[in-house]
Amino acid sequence: QEQLVESGGGVVQPGGSLRLSCAASGFTFNTNGMHWVRQAPGKGLEWVTFIAYDENNKNYADSVKGRFTISRDNSKNTLSLQMNSLRAEDTAVYYCAKGGPAAGGDAFDIWGQGAMVTVSS
Amino acid sequence: QSALTQPRSVSGSPGQSVTISCTGTSSDVGGFFLVSWYQQHPGKAPKLMLYDVSTRPSGVPDRFSGSKSGNTASLTISGLQAEDEADYYCCSYAGSYTYVFGPGTKVTVL
Numbered sequence: 001q002e003q004l005v006e007s008g009g010g011v012v013q014p015g016g017s018l019r020l021s022c023a024a025s026g027f028t029f030n031t032n033g034m035h036w037v038r039q040a041p042g043k044g045l046e047w048v049t050f051i052a053y054d055e056n057n058k059n060y061a062d063s064v065k066g067r068f069t070i071s072r073d074n075s076k077n078t079l080s081l082q083m084n085s086l087r088a089e090d091t092a093v094y095y096c097a098k099g100g101p102a103a104g105g106d107a108f109d110i111w112g113q114g115a116m117v118t119v120s121s
Numbered sequence: 122q123s124a125l126t127q128p129r130s131v132s133g134s135p136g137q138s139v140t141i142s143c144t145g146t147s148s149d150v151g152g153f154f155l156v157s158w159y160q161q162h163p164g165k166a167p168k169l170m171l172y173d174v175s176t177r178p179s180g181v182p183d184r185f186s187g188s189k190s191g192n193t194a195s196l197t198i199s200g201l202q203a204e205d206e207a208d209y210y211c212c213s214y215a216g217s218y219t220y221v222f223g224p225g226t227k228v229t230v231l
Contacts, residue, residue, distance in 0.1 A: 035220070037222075044224045044225040045167065045210050045225070047220040047222060058218070102176070106155040106172070107172035109169045
């Protein structure tokens, strides 16, 4: 079945860096846009970033622009999120999500279990 | 990228109907028929309930329905059941490959 599994979460000091990965299986990864969505403890969902199936289009929430970089490796069915200059307010569960199910892919139809990122000294 | 507006909470008795509103602007909700809704139970990942305003993915009960008028989208749960108690989030495409969520609405089954 369609599945997304995140890894790479952990505790990092303010100003530090962390890289999240998301392994996809059960669907044709290289034909779908992918997203990262985060949820701070006790808070709501926040869309973070999108990457098109062919990497030709990407965009970021204003809150992370210039600090986070999304990428993908279609040969390995893997999505990544490089997070630099981390701040306390970046503390959250980070979900990778598949764009779908309509052809435009403007919803998030498959979600991973989430990876916790804690930014603290 | 301003968040959409949702009521903090709604409640209803089993069998009743509840409606959650999601208000944005002409740059997001009003500008596209690309509103989606997510159900999230505590400690779980969100689950897609509706997309493209009113389309249900396979497996989602037809008790869940959606609509949109102007800058406001709505999710209606008919025949409320105990397992519907959860947080519900709306999300809209906002142009240029960006998306915006609402703050979430807690649905309580009395």
